[in-house]
Amino acid sequence: MIEVRNLTKQYGSVxxxxxxxxxxxxxxxxxxxxxxxAGKSTTMRMILGLDRPTGGSxxxxxxxxxxxxxxxxxxxxxxxxxxxxxxxxxxxxLIALAASAGISVARVDEVLALVGxxxxxxxxxxxxxxxxxxxxxxxxxxxxxxxxxxxxEPVNGLDPDGVLWIxxxxxxxADEGRTVFxxxxxxxxxxxxxxxxxxxxxxxxxADTSMKEFIDSWSSNRVRVIASDISALQGVxxxxxxxxxxxxxxxxxxxxxxxxxxxxAAFDAGIAILxxxxxxxxxxxxxxxxxxxxxxxxxxxxxx
Amino acid sequence: MSxxxxxxxxxxxxxxxxILRSEFIKLRTLRSTxxxxxxxxxxxxxxxxxxxLASTGQIKDGxxxxxxxxxxxxxTTVLAGAGFALLIMAVFGVLSGAREYGSGMIRxxxxxxxxxxxxxxxxxxxxxxxxxxxxxxxxxxxxxxxMAVLSAAGHxxxxxxxxxxxxxxxxxxxxxxxxxxxxxxxGMAMRSMPGAIATVIGGVLILPALLTALLPESWRSVLKYxxxxxxxxxxxxxxxxxxLALVPGVLxxxxxxxxxxxxxxxxxxxxDA
Ligand SMILES: Nc1ncnc2c1ncn2[C@@H]1O[C@H](COP(=O)(O)OP(=O)(O)OP(=O)(O)O)[C@@H](O)[C@H]1O
Ligand SMILES: [Mg+2]
Numbered sequence: 001m002i003e004v005r006n007l008t009k010q011y012g013s014v015x016x017x018x019x020x021x022x023x024x025x026x027x028x029x030x031x032x033x034x035x036x037x038a039g040k041s042t043t044m045r046m047i048l049g050l051d052r053p054t055g056g057s058x059x060x061x062x063x064x065x066x067x068x069x070x071x072x073x074x075x076x077x078x079x080x081x082x083x084x085x086x087x088x089x090x091x092x093x094l095i096a097l098a099a100s101a102g103i104s105v106a107r108v109d110e111v112l113a114l115v116g117x118x119x120x121x122x123x124x125x126x127x128x129x130x131x132x133x134x135x136x137x138x139x140x141x142x143x144x145x146x147x148x149x150x151x152x153e154p155v156n157g158l159d160p161d162g163v164l165w166i167x168x169x170x171x172x173x174a175d176e177g178r179t180v181f182x183x184x185x186x187x188x189x190x191x192x193x194x195x196x197x198x199x200x201x202x203x204x205x206x207a208d209t210s211m212k213e214f215i216d217s218w219s220s221n222r223v224r225v226i227a228s229d230i231s232a233l234q235g236v237x238x239x240x241x242x243x244x245x246x247x248x249x250x251x252x253x254x255x256x257x258x259x260x261x262x263x264x265a266a267f268d269a270g271i272a273i274l275x276x277x278x279x280x281x282x283x284x285x286x287x288x289x290x291x292x293x294x295x296x297x298x299x300x301x302x303x304x
Numbered sequence: 305m306s307x308x309x310x311x312x313x314x315x316x317x318x319x320x321x322x323i324l325r326s327e328f329i330k331l332r333t334l335r336s337t338x339x340x341x342x343x344x345x346x347x348x349x350x351x352x353x354x355x356x357l358a359s360t361g362q363i364k365d366g367x368x369x370x371x372x373x374x375x376x377x378x379x380t381t382v383l384a385g386a387g388f389a390l391l392i393m394a395v396f397g398v399l400s401g402a403r404e405y406g407s408g409m410i411r412x413x414x415x416x417x418x419x420x421x422x423x424x425x426x427x428x429x430x431x432x433x434x435x436x437x438x439x440x441x442x443x444x445x446x447x448x449x450x451m452a453v454l455s456a457a458g459h460x461x462x463x464x465x466x467x468x469x470x471x472x473x474x475x476x477x478x479x480x481x482x483x484x485x486x487x488x489x490x491g492m493a494m495r496s497m498p499g500a501i502a503t504v505i506g507g508v509l510i511l512p513a514l515l516t517a518l519l520p521e522s523w524r525s526v527l528k529y530x531x532x533x534x535x536x537x538x539x540x541x542x543x544x545x546x547x548l549a550l551v552p553g554v555l556x557x558x559x560x561x562x563x564x565x566x567x568x569x570x571x572x573x574x575x576d577a
Contacts, residue, residue, distance in 0.1 A: 049418045050411050050577040066418040070317035075415075083412035085334070085403065092333040100326035100416045102316045140412060144316075 001026055001179055002047060002075075002148060006056035009042050009203075016042040018203035019056065024181045024196075026147070029174045031194030031211075032183040035291050039203040040183040041080045044152050048077055061147065072101050072144030078137040078151040086126025090117055090136050093125055098143055111139040116165075130157030138166070148179040155189055167193050187287040201291040218286035222279040223259050225252045228272040236269045237262065251275070320422055327426040331400060331434060340396040341434060344389045345442045351385025352446030353453055360457035378462045379469050379541045382450025386476050386539070389442060390483055391505065393435050397484035398500040400431050401491025401568070414577050424492060424572050428485055428565065435484045439477040447473060468541050471550070475538030482561045483508065486531070489564035493571050508532050531560045 002024040009017040017039040024030045034040050045051040047058050049066045058065070060074055068074050084093045094108040112121045115135040120128070125136060134157045141149055149170070155163045170193060174180045184190055190197060190211070197214050199207040207214065227233045230252055234244055242256025254262055259276050266273050281289075331337050359381050404410035417423050447469070451461045462469050483504070490500040512530050519527070527533055528547045536544060537553035548556060 045411070045576075048411075048415050050414055052574070052576060068418070071418050072416050073316060077415050079408075079411050079415070081408035081411065083408050083415075085330075085407045085409050087335065088330075088333050092329065096326050096329040096333065097412065097416050099329055100323050100413075101318055102322050 001061055002150075002181060003059040003062075004043070004047070004056070005058070007043065007046060007053055007058060008055035009039070009046060009051060010054045015203050017046070017053075020200065020203070020205045021056075022198050022205060022208050024148075024179055024198075026179040027174060027177050028195040029170050029180040029182070029193055030196040030198060031190040032181060032198050032200065033185065033187060033190050033194075033287065034183070034200035035185055037202075038185075038200045038291075040185075040200060041152050043200070044077070044079065044150060044183065047150065048075065048079075050079075070101065070144070072097075072103075073146055074144075075148040075150055076141035076144050076146035077149075078134075078141045078154055080152045082133050082137070083140065084125045084133070084136060086124065088125060089122050090125050090128070090139075091121040093136070094139060094143060097140060101144055103143055107143065107145070111142045114142065115139040131159055131162055134158055135162070138169075146178070148181065149173055151182040153184055154182055155184065155186075163189075187284045191283050199287065199290060206290050214286070215283060218281055218283065221256060221258075223254045223257065223262055224275070224277045224279055225254055225262055225266075225273065226250065226275040227252070227266060228274065232269065233266055233271050236265050236271070240265070253279070318417055318419070318422075320426070323417055323422050323426040324429060326416075327423070327430040328433070331430055336399060337396070337434065340392055340399070341438050344392045344396075345438055345445070347392070348385040348389040348442035349445040349449055351388060352382040352450040355381045355384035356450040356453035360454060360459050362453075362457060377541050378451065378454055378460055379447075379466075379472055382446050382454070383443065383472065383476060385446055386443070386480070389439065390480050390508070393439065393480045393484040394487040394504045394508065395501055396435065397431060397487025397489075398491040398497055398504060399487075400427060401488035401493075402495055402497045402500050403491070405495035406497060411577050420573055421569060424565075424569055427488060427492075431484055431488055432481055436477060436481045439480040440473075443473045443477050471538060472541055475535070479535045479539050479557070482535075482557060483531070485561050486564045489561075489568035492568040493564075529556055531557060534560065 004020060004022050004024075006019050006021055007017055008015070008019050020039075020043065032040050032043070042051060046053050047060065047065065049058075049064070060068070065071060065075065084090075088096075091108060091112060094112065095105055097103075098105065098108050109118070109121075112118045115138050117132065117135055117139060120132065125133065128136065134154065138151070138154060141151060151170075154166050154170075158166060170180050170182065174195070182193070194211050197207060197209055197211050198205060209217075224247070225233065230246065230250065233252060234246075237244060237254060237257065240257060240261070241254050244255075245253050247253055259278050263273055263276060359376065404413060413423060414420055447464065451463075455461045464470070464473075487500065487504045490503050491497065494500040494503065508531060512527060512532050515527055515530070516524075533547055534553050534556035536547050537550045538557075543550075547553070
């Protein structure tokens with residue numbers, strides 16, 4: 001469990017993280033979602049005590065990470081920057097880190113196999129591709145067999161196989177009762193991995209909810225209908241729909257009824273349906289709506 | 305998928321001997337460590353042998369003039385490579401301090417040891433463990449080979465029983481090791497290899513000469529407290545009256561080492577990683 005309380009971080013005049021509070025619970029995958037520069041990596045560094053908060057505090061399993069007698073058994077982390085020396089082999093990198101925590105070389109070989117780097121373990125990490133480097137970082141995170149796994153943009157640089165692998169891995173870790181906390185700036189990715197969702201924009205928490213609630217609250221219940229006799233259909237639906245409005249193209253926008261309900265009602269009334277389209281807002285759009293105000297780096301319009 | 309069941313054995317956890325081991329493995333597994341230590345050893349000994357040959361006239365300069373290094377005492381002659389060894393080990397120190405900042409490895413390291421300061425102390429201990437034995441070995445190698453060259457040519461030699469020779473040999477190894485530690489401290493504090501290398505070399509070689517040229521006469525007495533001048537009483541055969549005596553020299557040099565480490569530790573404990 002990670003408890004973040006009123007955490008603030010300023011770099012000079014930049015407020016990277018602005019008085020945020022949230023809790024990351026065990027047994028579920030929690031997604032930490034936000035656009036570039038939102039403060040995700042900064043928050044994660046503060047959780048590990050790498051950056052000193054300007055204000056507020058973080059508790060890891062109820063106490064400060066710095067005070068833990070066995071830190072990497074509490075949190076295993078993958079951070080943004082490549083945290084390894086290019087000149088050292090992957091295996092030696094892990095062996096050196098493992099030594100500081102009293103972790104055996106057998107465990108090093110175990111995690112190397114787990115992340116699929118066993119074959120290249122004795123090669124210099126400097127020659128690794130982005131995805132292999134990412135796997136090495138994940139191996140580091142898993143080394144201490146930690147109760148909390150915290151990954152900053154883990155799918156970054158992974159191929160589709162790798163992405164699938166990490167999804168399966170994170171699910172397995174959460175199912176074992178571990179706390180899984182990962183960041184991303186892609187809603188589509190989160191949709192597939194996360195149970196819980198914490199959205200951050202410009203250093204502030206914009207949403208802290210379950211994935212299901214987020215989907216329910218953002219997916220609209222509107223359907224666009226074109227029928228042979230729009231006014232007759234309006235009469236049929238008037239009693240059951242929340243609202244009915246005609247749009248400029250002669251279609252009817254129905255709120256509060258499913259496409260199936262509308263189809264059946266029209267059939268019973270002998271009205272032919274010509275077009276029936278549920279108007280869903282994609283989660284990506286919902287996320288962008290939510291964070292639009294807080295996006296720091298707006299892209300310019302592309303000249304036509 | 306199995307990620308192995310959770311077991312936090314009681315034996316597991318961060319302790320100083322483990323951090324030491326970790327830092328030892330880190331240095332051992334870099335080729336640059338062995339290249340720098342090896343070149344220090346070879347250059348220290350080779351320069352001494354060349355200087356000895358030159359002083360016996362077996363190597364003439366280009367114009368066939370008189371032997372080089374003439375008039376120097378035997379110990380000074382055979383330890384001619386000490387300056388090179390010093391620079392190489394200062395660079396080695398900087399490397400072992402700044403390297404993790406270049407790669408971002410420092411964040412991984414501190415995620416494993418969030419208390420931080422033990423990492424610095426372990427780096428110092430491991431650095432000393434690598435540098436001091438090789439510096440002693442190189443000094444002895446240069447001494448024996450150089451003296452053998454001098455003796456073969458029928459020149460005066462000095463034995464290891466000579467107290468001045470002992471002082472200079474031990475002092476030089478200590479000086480080299482101390483400069484390596486200062487290099488490490490600068491590397492940790494500046495987080496940049498070029499910057500820290502420039503500072504350590506500038507501070508040792510250029511600063512004393514520069515200040516000698518620039519400072520007014522009345523300020524000259526400050527110069528003897530610079531690291532290189534403070535080290536002179538225990539690294540040079542001839543005792544110079546304008547510099548510190550042996551014990552104050554040792555103490556002032558140790559003070560430099562401690563001061564640089566204190567600054568590095570203060571910054572390391574407080575700054576964002
Ligand atoms: N060490 C630092 N010094 C100064 N400013 C920083 C530092 N680290 C982060 N920032 C600033 O803090 C803000 C948050 O950055 P952060 O890296 O935490 O964002 P992020 O959510 O991880 O973004 P991304 O998705 O691009 O990784 C940005 O404005 C960034 O420029
Ligand atoms: Mg980031």
